[in-house]
Amino acid sequence: MGWIILAVFVFMILANAIKIVNEYERGVVFRLGRLVGARGPGLIFLVPIVEKMVKVSLRTVTFDVTPQEVMTKDNVPIKINAVVWFRVMDPVKAVVEVENYQLSTMQIAQTTLRGVAGQLELDEILAEREKINHRLQQIIDEQTDPWGIKVSIVEIKEVELPDTMKRAMARQAEVERDRRAKIINAEGEFQAAQKLKDAAEILSQVPMAIQLRYLQTATEIAAEKNSTLVFPIPIELFQYFTKKKEEKDNI
Numbered sequence: 001m002g003w004i005i006l007a008v009f010v011f012m013i014l015a016n017a018i019k020i021v022n023e024y025e026r027g028v029v030f031r032l033g034r035l036v037g038a039r040g041p042g043l044i045f046l047v048p049i050v051e052k053m054v055k056v057s058l059r060t061v062t063f064d065v066t067p068q069e070v071m072t073k074d075n076v077p078i079k080i081n082a083v084v085w086f087r088v089m090d091p092v093k094a095v096v097e098v099e100n101y102q103l104s105t106m107q108i109a110q111t112t113l114r115g116v117a118g119q120l121e122l123d124e125i126l127a128e129r130e131k132i133n134h135r136l137q138q139i140i141d142e143q144t145d146p147w148g149i150k151v152s153i154v155e156i157k158e159v160e161l162p163d164t165m166k167r168a169m170a171r172q173a174e175v176e177r178d179r180r181a182k183i184i185n186a187e188g189e190f191q192a193a194q195k196l197k198d199a200a201e202i203l204s205q206v207p208m209a210i211q212l213r214y215l216q217t218a219t220e221i222a223a224e225k226n227s228t229l230v231f232p233i234p235i236e237l238f239q240y241f242t243k244k245k246e247e248k249d250n251i
Helices: 002-017 091-096 101-118 122-127 129-147 163-205 207-224 235-250
Strands: 018-021 025-031 034-039 042-045 051-057 061-071 077-088 149-160
Touching: 002 018, 018 025, 025 091, 034 051, 034 091, 051 091, 061 101, 061 149, 077 101, 077 122, 077 129, 091 129, 101 129, 101 149, 122 129, 122 149, 129 149
Parallel strands: none
Antiparallel strands: 018 042, 025 034, 025 051, 061 077, 077 149
16 A cells, blocks of 8 residues: 555656646746746656746737727827737746736736827827837837837727717718819819810811801701701801802903
């Protein structure tokens, strides 16, 4: 019976002494409370009772920053949230320098998001997200760098506006669309008037061109409806035929 108990005891000690660290992990080893260093990946042997190991994942971690209520620089209350991507670059610092690096990174992301959004106006937050994302990433990365954390990406996920502000922005957008439509219409009228002016100047230089234009217009009208058109014939047409007859008689 004693041998069985001893065998079980030895097995438990060996089980605690042999650890397997995956490729995406590192084991931070402490010996009697003193830091030994990071080990792995692979099979790790620990001195029973004397050494202790803390596993740290090196994979990229993603978390949502809870929506933060912020008053913008132009006094507009909004709710804003973001997504943060980070990973552990130095497992020793992640274990030794901070108690819970994931929770601490999340808290810094929340406070930084509130601070940056509060320094900007609403239009800047809505129009310059790429610039704000880069700024957030730099600030959070600088603050978490002493913990061996690398913040690679920060993206603003959603900006929630009050209902009154949404209605005001909708009215503003509608007015802006009407303004652009009127400008485009006015530009079209101006261009059309300019072309008509140029055409009138050209026709005024050649009187016969005006008469030909009369005839063309009459042809187009007659093709659409069966109607009788009466219009004056300019005296210049008769002068043209009279001149041609005189030239023939002289020959």
